[in-house]
Amino acid sequence: MTTRVIGKPLPRVDGRAKVTGSARYAADFNQPGQVYAVIVSATAGLGRIAGVDSAMVESMPGVIAVITHRNAPRLPYGEHKSYIDPAVGERLHVLQDDRVRFYGQPVAIVVADTLDRAERAASSLKLAYEAERPIVDPADPTVEAIVPEGARHADTSRGDADAMLAGAPVMVDETYDIARENHNPMEPHATIAAWSGDRLTLWSKSQFVVNEQAEIAAIFGIPPENVQVICPFIGGAFGTSLRTWPHVTLAAMAARQTGRAVKLVLTRKQMFFTTGHRPRTLQRIAIGANADGRLTSLIHEGAGETSRYEQFTEALTSASGYIYSCPNVRTRYRLRQLDIGTPNHMRGPGEASGIFALECALDELSYSLGLDPIELRRRNEPEIDESDNKPFSSRSLMTCYDVAAGHFGWSRRTPEPRSMRDGRLLIGMGVASATYPAYHAPSSASVRLLPDGTAEVAVAASDMGPGTYTSMTQVAAETLGLPVEQVRFSLGRSDYPPAPSHGGSWTMASVGSAIRAACIAVQEKAVRQAVADQRLTVFGGAVDAIEWTGGRLRRRGDPSPGQSYGDIVSSLGKPIEAEASSQRDPDVAERYSMHSFGAVFVEVAVDPDVGTIRVRRAVGAYGIGRVVNPRLAASQCTGGMIGGIGMALMERTVLDPRDGRPVNAHMADYLVPVNLDIPKLEAHFVEEVDPHVNPLGVKGLGEIALVGMAPAVANAVFHATGKRVRTLPIRIEDVLTV
CATH class of the missing domain: 3.30.365.10 (Aldehyde oxidase/xanthine dehydrogenase, molybdopterin binding domain)
Structure with a gap:
């Protein structure tokens, strides 16, 4: 099929909704009779809560509930780990004990009938701490660098990098320190939670709605199908909303306790506490080269900070194994456990930090050699990935x-x-x-053909701003042979066909491929319906002798206009639907x-x-x-x-x-x-x-x-x-x- 819309610089199909304000973000889904929750954050960096004086706050006007570890329900916190969560450790069990593990940890939640009253009451809550001095600097000499548990590639080696470095005619050996960063998107984290019996609806900012559904279900010990997560738009994220953070649990907890819909929006300050960050990293790069600029040795050692209760890992040293040709390479990756909240993936996680150190060292080498920096890279262009051969x-x-x-x-x-x-x-x-x-990750999608000739496409993906609505519409329109105006794409609901997280630069590869597969599946289903329908011109035809051209079905070689999707669906009397999945061929x-x-x-x-x-x-x-x-x-x-x-x-x-x-x-x-x-x-x-x-x-x-x-x-x-x-x-x- 000739390309119609893929590759075209089309404007955003959701652009009008965003500029007119009709696009609804998590905090926009106000519910009848909702109340407001505000988190109280720990002002100690380590220790335990020694006392809570809530009597005065509970008597303040409009206050409905003050929930602390003393009166919070004991939640099951059933086992659940997605690939987006740290493989080692256990997520924070919010308000389940008196321990303070890091500054800003949620230690209470106040619910009131207005946001102003909730904020005033939360600021008035008195807590006493038995505080200890935390360790928060990964360069602290008392902090041990540990091997990440279960990490297959914490250490890699080919050749003898250390020996070749010692004998290299030209050498660079330096250390690099990259500061901790916080994501700070425009839209703060927000969740509106409402229970109906044992069923929970969450209007929640999430880059991974099916995982948020599964996580909250595990925390509360209810079936995943009893949780619905809705998130049609995200106002920026950069990775901060990949995981399900404690505020979502707190909103659901408060809603269950009060019997009301509860709205919880984090302050900008609170977004520095409990929603992850790019970890501070400490790295060493050592490069040896011949006088002609050919690399003879490359050593990349790095350490990233993590919390004490989870081990967050990222691909800090991985690119050094394949980006340039070098016969002797050694990499080492370590973690330094601190009294902080767990870091999280932030745009370009791992590679952004690791490439900084590597590319600066290579630039330094180019000056030592007197070579143009581009020429140095050209001389070390590999023919294959030498890390995996x-x-x-x-x-x-x-x-x-x-x-x-x-x-x-x-x-x-x-x-x-x-x-x-x-x-x-x-x-x-x-x-x-x-x-x-x-x-690439496995994904599913559904397509529904309607009597008016339009197609509805749905998938439980997210859109934090790159244009997912538009690009997925283009894929569907291209595959079906329809104008983009006749395709309606929906995302952001956990009851749609499952999709991977909206991060890691795999949404188009994964979700787009699933949409393509679903469009092909619905076309095949429409063909089978059409050849069995006496009212259509392709009736009785062999399936392999019929083709789609420009969104119309005709016998191969037939110059007639053929049947449109609308013709086939109208004759059938009901929409034609198909769901399909896509995943990468493991052999490839x-x-x-x-x-x-x-x-x-x-x-x-x-x-x-x-x-x-x-x-x-x-x-x-x-x-x-x-x-x-x-x-x-x-x-x-x-x-x-x-x-x-x-x-x-x-x-x-x-x-x-x-x-x-x-x-x-x-x-x-x-x-x-x-x-x-x-x-x-x-x-x-x-x-x-x-x-x-x-x-x-x-x-x-x-x-x-x-x-x-x-x-x-x-x-x-x-x-x-x-x-x-x-x-x-x-x-x-x-x-x-x-």
């Missing part, structure tokens, strides 16, 4: 460099640090590679190494007198397989680049070592890029055909767009100033001349 399903890294370098004007760069100026400003140009796995997955690749170029201007750093422009080129919607893809890339600017220059959650309190848990001191910080950003896509990754030939994009940005900025700062900064974020004091 597999061919890549597709790999366009060097093409990405060629495309991006041309658009950026890399040839105008002079190689010496501090050699480029614009008036009094120091100008620097930096470059870095980006990569992210092309993941075993044969190929599947990744997206990209090249990112950045120009910065540094004021030599006051040390301010401004990103002037950035250009990225990406090899991501088939591009379903270039407009949405470019938007994803620029969004990722902006996140990378934040990671490089601004974002840093600071904890008070005395109690673990985030001292900048508000948007005045936790800095993120705003309009004046955002320069000209360009995203380009190289033509890449990958028949192996999935039936659509698509790879992920949301994560990789952030991955290479921070090292490109850091490398540009070095080129501008001659000062190599190995910590993130880069601050004014890091570049000022001492």
Whole structure:
């Protein structure tokens, strides 16, 4: 079938709903007679609750309930672990005991008839603590680095990296420290909970509605089918809503206790406590090379922070095994358990941090060798994935460099640090590679053909802003041969066909492939109905002699208009429905190494007198397989680049070592890029055909767009100033001349 809509830069089908305010987010689903809940967060970083004085609060106007560990119901907390949850440890059992495990842990919930009254009452609740001093710094010498339990790839090795490093003619051996980051999307976490008998409905911000359904069912000891999770729109997330956090349990608990629908919205400050964060990481990169720039040794050691009650892991060192050719590679990954809440996946988890260290070290090596940074990477371009000894399903890294370098004007760069100026400003140009796995997960979808010729498509996916409604509509329209206006796509309900989490850059690959499969299944069902219907022109025809062309069914070679979907459904007298699933062929997955690749170029201007750093422009080129919607893809890339600017220059959650309190848990001191910080950003896509990754030939994009940005900025700062900064974020004091 000729491509009709896939590859077209169509505007968002949900755009009007968003700009007119008709798109409803979790906190918008107000229920009749609902009441309001506010969480009370622990002001001790470790210890136990020694006393609760709730009498005065319970007598305040409008207060309906004050729930603490003393009167909270004992919940079953049945066994449940999704792949999105840490494999080792146990989630926080909220209000089930008097222990305080980290600062900000929920220790009470106050319910009142208005939000103002609930907030006032919550701030008045008095709790006494037997406090201990927490350990919250992963660099604390008393913190032991542990091997993640059950981790198959905590340590990898090929050749003898240490011996070859010792004898390398040219060597770089440095350490890197990346600050903790918090997600801080526009929409705060919110849940409205309402019980009807033993059935619970949650209007809840979630990137994984079927998992939230299963998690809450396990916590309350009820069948999953008794829980319905609804989330049609998400106002940004970046991974913070992948897991089901304690506030969802608290909203459901309060609703059951009061017999009323309960609305609970976290404050911005509370979002720094219990909804995850990008973990602080400490890394060592050691690279040895011959004089011609060929890598002889690569060592990547990294440690990430985690809580004491769970082991959060991410792919911090994985890219070092495959991104460049090197015969001797050793990686080591460790965890450092602290008195903090459990970290969580944040856009580009693992790769964003690991690639920063690797790409900065490689840039440093290029200066030691006197080689152009791109040429160094070109000389170490692998033919296969040397970590698994597999061919890549597709790999366009060097093409990405060629495309991006041309658009950026890399040839105008002079190689010496501090050699480029614009008036009094120091100008620097930096470059870095980006990569992210092309993941795929099993997914299902349903399609329903209606008498008016339209199609309804449904799947329990989520949309946190990348344009899922639009891209999935395009896949269905393409497969069915319909205009996009005749396809209605729905998501965000746990009673729709199950889908994987909306994260990890696998939504289009997984859900899109399932929608394609469901569309083909409904077409096959329609064919069988049509050939058995005497009122239709294809009656009696052989199924293999009939074809769909442009959304119409006709005998192969027949020039007549044929039958539309509406004709077939109307004749049948009822809609035609089909559900199908899609998953990656395990044999194909075993044969190929599947990744997206990209090249990112950045120009910065540094004021030599006051040390301010401004990103002037950035250009990225990406090899991501088939591009379903270039407009949405470019938007994803620029969004990722902006996140990378934040990671490089601004974002840093600071904890008070005395109690673990985030001292900048508000948007005045936790800095993120705003309009004046955002320069000209360009995203380009190289033509890449990958028949192996999935039936659509698509790879992920949301994560990789952030991955290479921070090292490109850091490398540009070095080129501008001659000062190599190995910590993130880069601050004014890091570049000022001492």
